[in-house]
Amino acid sequence: MKKVKVYVTLRESVLDPQGSAVMGALHSMNYNEVTDVRIGKFLELQIEESDRDLDTAVKEMCEKLLTNTVIEDYRYEVEEVAGK
Amino acid sequence: MKKVKVYVTLRESVLDPQGSAVMGALHSMNYNEVTDVRIGKFLELQIEESDRDLDTAVKEMCEKLLTNTVIEDYRYEVEEVAGK
Numbered sequence: 241m242k243k244v245k246v247y248v249t250l251r252e253s254v255l256d257p258q259g260s261a262v263m264g265a266l267h268s269m270n271y272n273e274v275t276d277v278r279i280g281k282f283l284e285l286q287i288e289e290s291d292r293d294l295d296t297a298v299k300e301m302c303e304k305l306l307t308n309t310v311i312e313d314y315r316y317e318v319e320e321v322a323g324k
Numbered sequence: 325m326k327k328v329k330v331y332v333t334l335r336e337s338v339l340d341p342q343g344s345a346v347m348g349a350l351h352s353m354n355y356n357e358v359t360d361v362r363i364g365k366f367l368e369l370q371i372e373e374s375d376r377d378l379d380t381a382v383k384e385m386c387e388k389l390l391t392n393t394v395i396e397d398y399r400y401e402v403e404e405v406a407g408k
Contacts, residue, residue: 241359247366248366249366249368259367262367262389262390265389266385266389269385269388269389271381271384271385272374273371273372273373273374273376273381274369274370274371274372274385275325275370275371275372276368276369276370277367277368277369277370278367278368279365279366279367280365280366280367280368281363281364281365281366282331282332282333282363282364282365282366283343283346283361283362283363283364284333284360284361284362284363284364285358285360285361286358286359286360286361287357287358287359288357288358288359289357290356290357292357297355297357300355301350301353301355301358304353305346305349305350305353306346
């Protein structure tokens with residue numbers, strides 16, 4: 241069994257209104273040392289062994305469903321999980 | 325300048341309907357090897373040096389604003405960023 245951690249973030253060139261809103265809130269709480277906030281998605285997938293290549297499958301899942309490749313980038317990490 | 329990466333995830337005991345929906349979609353795309361999907365938030369904060377202790381400030385920000393501590397857990401990592 242594998243655990244795949246996927247990090248989806250907006251591309252640098254894309255405006256992040258949600259991040260700006262959070263930064264504004266942090267500033268109103270006197271955390272003025274915060275100079276930028278970017279918000280993305282964090283997914284944890286548990287994947288069983290299969291005859292399909294894991295990297296190929298994860299890339300396909302990310303590009304077909306989990307991310308909007310026009311405005312988002314993704315990266316992932318694979319961890320071994322003790323069999324459940 | 326520091327970059328703080330915050331990972332916000334639902335507690336294990338909390339149902340994740342969004343994760344279940346994504347898993348259903350992955351199964352309908354024949355990725356049946358996926359046995360669980362958990363979705364959370366991933367935040368990147370850029371924080372300038374200040375007289376306030378960084379860990380204290382980050383924990384406060386997380387617990388006051390960035391997470392709902394009743395149903396969410398968080399962890400964070402701190403990276404040094406070349407001065408901008």
